[in-house]
Amino acid sequence: MAEGSAAPRFSIGRFSENELVLFDEHKQESWIIYPPRSLYDFLPVRRHSKNITLVEHHPWAPFTLTRDHQLRAQDACLVHGLACPANEAVQAAVDLGFDPFA
Structure with a gap:
């Protein structure tokens, strides 16, 4: 790693056409x-x-609920806008190299 460059925040848990799973070890969340393009049965709802x-x-802490963020390329997060942590x-x-909007 070059001097002055930070380690990547995320590590890849899964990379497929349907999903990308990123782990943030420091913050203990996914x-x-x-x-x-993802066609999983549970997504339409x-x-x-x-x-x-x-x-x-998905925070890793016990009893912590997952939270969905819905994004469009032109609008960012529909609830949080550009300030969204997603x-x-x-x-x-x-x-x-993963296209999140196709």
Whole structure:
């Protein structure tokens, strides 16, 4: 690693056409990115439309609920906008060559 460069925040848990799972060991949480092309049976009830990227935030602490973030490329998170913490996971996905919006 070059001097002055930080270690990557996320490690890859799974990289497939349907999802990207990113682990943040330091914060003890996972981010699961389901792009619009993902056709899992459980997704239609969790996203408002077929062009939504669903980002699931999963803290590792016991009894902590997961939280869905719905994103569109043109709007960012539909609830949190550009301030959404899911944006960092989406940027990491892009940096890894995973298209979160296709």
